[in-house]
Amino acid sequence: MAKAPVLTPRADDFPRWYQDLITKAELADNGPVRGTMVIRPYGYGLWERMQQDMDARIKETGAQNAYFPLLIPQSYLAREADHVDGFAPELAVVTHGGGKELEEPAVVRPTSEMIINASFSKWVQSYRDLPLLINQWGNVVRWELRPRLFLRTTEFLWQEGHTAHATYEEARDFAARIQRQVYADFMENTLAMDVVLGRKTVKERFAGAINTLTLEGMMGDGKALQLGTSHELGQNFAKAFNTRFLSKEGTQELVWQTSWGSTTRMIGALVMMHGDDNGLRIPPRLAAVQAVVLAVKGDDAVLAKVREIGDRLKAAGVRVHVDDRTDTPFGRRVVDWELKGVPVRIEVGPRDLESGTAMLTRRIPGGKEPVAIDSLAGLLPAVLEEDQALLLRQSRERRESRTAQVSTIDEAVEVTAAGGWARIPWADLGAEGEAKLAGHAVTVRCLVAEDGSVPESEDVPGNVAVVARAY
Numbered sequence: 143m144a145k146a147p148v149l150t151p152r153a154d155d156f157p158r159w160y161q162d163l164i165t166k167a168e169l170a171d172n173g174p175v176r177g178t179m180v181i182r183p184y185g186y187g188l189w190e191r192m193q194q195d196m197d198a199r200i201k202e203t204g205a206q207n208a209y210f211p212l213l214i215p216q217s218y219l220a221r222e223a224d225h226v227d228g229f230a231p232e233l234a235v236v237t238h239g240g241g242k243e244l245e246e247p248a249v250v251r252p253t254s255e256m257i258i259n260a261s262f263s264k265w266v267q268s269y270r271d272l273p274l275l276i277n278q279w280g281n282v283v284r285w286e287l288r289p290r291l292f293l294r295t296t297e298f299l300w301q302e303g304h305t306a307h308a309t310y311e312e313a314r315d316f317a318a319r320i321q322r323q324v325y326a327d328f329m330e331n332t333l334a335m336d337v338v339l340g341r342k343t344v345k346e347r348f349a350g351a352i353n354t355l356t357l358e359g360m361m362g363d364g365k366a367l368q369l370g371t372s373h374e375l376g377q378n379f380a381k382a383f384n385t386r387f388l389s390k391e392g393t394q395e396l397v398w399q400t401s402w403g404s405t406t407r408m409i410g411a412l413v414m415m416h417g418d419d420n421g422l423r424i425p426p427r428l429a430a431v432q433a434v435v436l437a438v439k440g441d442d443a444v445l446a447k448v449r450e451i452g453d454r455l456k457a458a459g460v461r462v463h464v465d466d467r468t469d470t471p472f473g474r475r476v477v478d479w480e481l482k483g484v485p486v487r488i489e490v491g492p493r494d495l496e497s498g499t500a501m502l503t504r505r506i507p508g509g510k511e512p513v514a515i516d517s518l519a520g521l522l523p524a525v526l527e528e529d530q531a532l533l534l535r536q537s538r539e540r541r542e543s544r545t546a547q548v549s550t551i552d553e554a555v556e557v558t559a560a561g562g563w564a565r566i567p568w569a570d571l572g573a574e575g576e577a578k579l580a581g582h583a584v585t586v587r588c589l590v591a592e593d594g595s596v597p598e599s600e601d602v603p604g605n606v607a608v609v610a611r612a613y
Contacts (some may be wrong), residue, residue: 148477151419156363161291163413167422167481170291177289177296181406184482187430188409189299193279195332195428196301196404199324203316205275205303210257212280213248218256221382228349229253232284234296250283255350255375255401258304259383266306266397268388273316274306274397292410293367293613300405306385306397310376313398314353317372318596320402321355325370333408334425334533335359335415336541337369338608339596340588345576348401352376355596358587358608360541361414364561366587366610369411372402410613415537422483423506425533426526432461433522434484435500436475438491440468448490451500451518458519460526480505485529486522490515506532545608551575555582558611563587568605576607584609 148166150158164170169185172178181189197207213236219229234250237243251257258276266274279301286296303320307313321339329335337357347354351373358366379385380396389395416423426432433455437448445466452464463484465475479487489501500518503510506529513521544562548554551571554564559582568589571579576586591597592604 147419148481149419149421152362152417157290159417159419160410160414163417163421163481164291167483169409169413172291173297175296177286179291179295179297181299185409188412188424188428189406191428191430192328192333192408193301196324196328197277197279199328200277200301200303203275203319203324204273205277205305207279208276209278209280210254210261212251214251214254214257216247216249218260219249221256222350222378224350224378229284232286234283234285251280252282252284253401253403254278254280254282254302254304255379256382259379259385259399262304262306262397262399263383263385266385266387269308269390272306272308272387272397273312275303275316276305277301277303290410290613292406292413298406300403302401302403305400306380307399308387308389308395308397310398313376313400314374317353317355317374317400317402320372320400321357321370321596325357325372325402325404329357329359329369329408330534332425332427333412334427334530334537335369335411336534336538338541338588338590340590340608341597341600342371342588343573343576343586343600343607345573346586348373350375350378351401352378356588358610359411359415360537360544360563360610361411361613362417362540363414364544364558364563364610366563366585366612367407367411367414368587368612369408370402370404373400375399375401416533417483421481423533424483424485426485426506426530429483429485430461431463431482431484432526433486433488434463434465434479435488435490436465436472436479437468438472438489438494440466441492443495444490444492447495447515448488451488451490451515454519455522458523460519460522485526488518504529551578554579554609555584558582558584558609563608563610565606565608568600568607569603571607571609579609583611585612587612 149162152159168182171180229252236248283297286294329337337359342354353374355372357369377396385397386394435448435451437444455462487503499512502513546557548564557564586607589605
């Protein structure tokens with residue numbers, strides 16, 4: 143009788159495969175309140191690595207980290223009509239505290255434009271105070287009706303940046319810089335994720351923004367996932383909070399603003415973009431453990447050798463873990479490391495010691511081969527970089543091979559129903575066609591220019607709409 147697979151095969155049931163993998167790779171569990179999640183140490187380790195990498199990139203732009211309250215006076219949200227309308231269905235509201243009804247209900251932050259602008263209006267007095275560049279790492283709550291771990295949860299972790307500038311052009315350029323130099327660079331070069339950079343349509347833009355820039359990735363089943371956004375807020379929130387500055391010319395002016403964010407959704411994207419039927423495949427630049435050295439048996443000489451190899455690899459700059467748990471069956475440990483997606487396994491047993499070799503198993507391309515133990519430290523850094531590049535190339539090839547140029551709404555629906563993306567001229571689709579696609583659960587993920595760049599406006603001739611089914 144055939145042995146049951148560890149994971150539901152992706153081709154049989156992609157959502158079930160995703161849920162199986164989240165659980166069995168020990169990334170997260172469902173929390174006790176519907177829609178919440180417990181992020182387990184292995185999953186949180188991925189987030190910590192993402193956070194550290196992105197935080198450095200954010201600081202390179204000149205932004206500084208701060209922290210703002212979780213509870214926001216409900217009246218603040220009412221100051222910007224589009225903003226409150228956009229978030230009203232998702233709000234969690236605190237009405238009682240300390241055993242008493244609150245004089246004014248407090249909203250658990252769904253995003254922080256309002257609470258941060260209350261501070262900006264006090265901090266900005268003169269052009270000398272600008273640009274004001276602030277980032278926050280924290281959590282938010284948006285009451286989710288159809289939760290799915292990492293992709294859509296009631297509470298999630300994220301970073302949100304908020305800036306104030308003297309001119310529209312400065313704010314516009316900063317929002318674009320975040321999209322390209324922070325998010326796109328991180329996603330492509332650290333997460334090995336192919337992403338499409340574009341501009342949201344009016345229907346899809348952030349509530350209260352005058353423009354939203356997005357990064358969209360194709361998952362393993364052909365659906366799209368929004369991986370990060372950068373918004374031009376114009377002066378909408380400045381008007382709501384009267385955030386003004388004294389210009390060089392001596393006049394009082396409203397600031398121009400941006401906000402931008404990325405979330406733990408990127409962990410879900412990592413699973414769905416790179417995972418296979420054996421589990422995760424973690425990009426080497428992201429992996430907290432790039433190589434695991436396994437003792438096949440509890441032989442003293444073997445245990446001494448795997449520890450020695452671990453020390454050599456660590457000295458060579460490889461993030462390494464020595465697995466000497468020989469009281470746990472070797473096969474079970476192999477399956478566990480496969481599930482967790484560690485890029486390289488180095489397996490050492492008594493026979494390997496006799497030959498002076500170790501079995502090198504590469505998780506990302508697959509395959510294994512014996513390698514001289516003395517050559518491992520010199521070999522592994524190049525192997526890890528090769529595998530990093532392979533993941534990015536595979537994700538790009540998937541998107542390109544499953545994206546079709548179409549000219550009609552019916553063709554777009556057909557392509558997306560089959561698990562692909564469609565490109566259709568925006569002039570042919572327009573807002574009316576966008577509404578028709580929505581009736582088929584298809585959305586315009588973004589608009590791109592003819593040459594693939596981000597268009598300066600929605601109305602530029604030649605704009606192309608990238609449409610897909612999405613998470």
